[in-house]
Amino acid sequence: MASADDDEMIYYGSVTFDTPIPLSAIADEHEALQVRPDLITLTYAGTGSGRSLVGIDTADQEDAWAWSNAWGSIHRTLEGLARRHGRVLQTNATFESDQRGRGILVVDEGNRLHDCQEGEDLQAHRVRACSCLSWEAPRVEATEHEQVSGPRAVPAGPFTDHVVICTEHGEVVCATSERGAYFHREAHIVGEHTASPLPLGPRPASEALPFGVRELIEDAAAELRRGRSYAPAGAVNHRDAAREYTRRAESELRAFDLGDTVAALLQFCVELRADFPQ
Known part of the structure; x- marks a missing residue:
């Protein structure tokens, strides 16, 4: 895509x-x-x-x-x-x-x-003679890590894709180029297998949000962006919609057993993402 x-x-x-x-x-x-x-x-x-x-x-x-x-x-x-x-x-x-x-x-x-x-x-x-899959991955120096495989070539019709598998997390990526597969492999090792003293690990806090929660916050941010095109009175519906998405995100967040420290930080992330969209 x-x-x-x-x-x-x-x-x-x-x-x-x-x-x-x-x-x-x-x-x-x-x-x-x-x-x-x-x-x-x-x-x-x-x-x-x-x-x-x-x-x-x-x-x-x-x-x-x-x-x-x-x-x-x-x-x-x-x-x-x-x-x-x-x-x-x-x-x-x-x-x-x-x-x-x-x-x-x-x-x-x-x-x-x-x-x-x-x-x-x-x-x-x-026939993939388009620009959809032409992203050029940066060159990376391969890191040794026993849990994460190197790119494995797999047939994809007349093409060859490259799959990286993690014994803990399953399939990491199926890329259309070996270089792209190596890039995603190294990013996975850094993001999921590199020790960090932070309670959320090495990932950005927003990425640590459960998928459904993160999507709701993205929707809230979108509503606030739309509201910027209107005078304050005309943006009321967009602000109300953003608040509703945020309430749903907070409700879903409470369903996860994340521990007090992590839950508090993620709660802050929810509020921050909704109030200050990029």
Whole structure:
């Protein structure tokens, strides 16, 4: 996905697997997809212990706009499921973006999802002859770490992707270049396996927020940004919406057993992110 994190987007349509995937085999991914019912609805086949995930439908509502990184997370989860379970992705979705206008969602021959803007060549995206996956990772010096594998080449249709696996955290990244895989590997080692005296570890405090909480705070910040375009009286609805997102984030945060010190720091992070958006 070649979207800036501050690009607001909305998708219309569905993304499905050619063959449904049993829920019993995808507990973590299923949980990750369930955290954004405001954006997507999961579709299923079967019942009881034989229930399987067919795919997602986007929320049928005009206000289901979200930052592109939220959509990117959903799409990467679907791409990972397809790769690990030998499925093929299918989509009829379109999108609207505040920076890139309109377009359609395209599946390439290696099972990656691309945003194709109006007027662009669909085939270029299908064969990865586009700029979506052309990010050039900085060069890094590889670090020895027994828990985190080096990049492993995996077939992706006519392409070769590169997967890094952590014995503690599972798949770290599936990158389209070996250099990109090494970059994400080293970032994972620094972020998750480097000792630190801070209670939150070496990660920024905002990244330590549980995923669902962080998304709500991003939504609150978005509302406050929208409110800047209006006079104070006209921004009331946006401020109220931001407060509601923050209340929901605080409520979700209390459900996690994080310990008094960490919980207090994360509570402060919630309030700070909502009150002072970047």
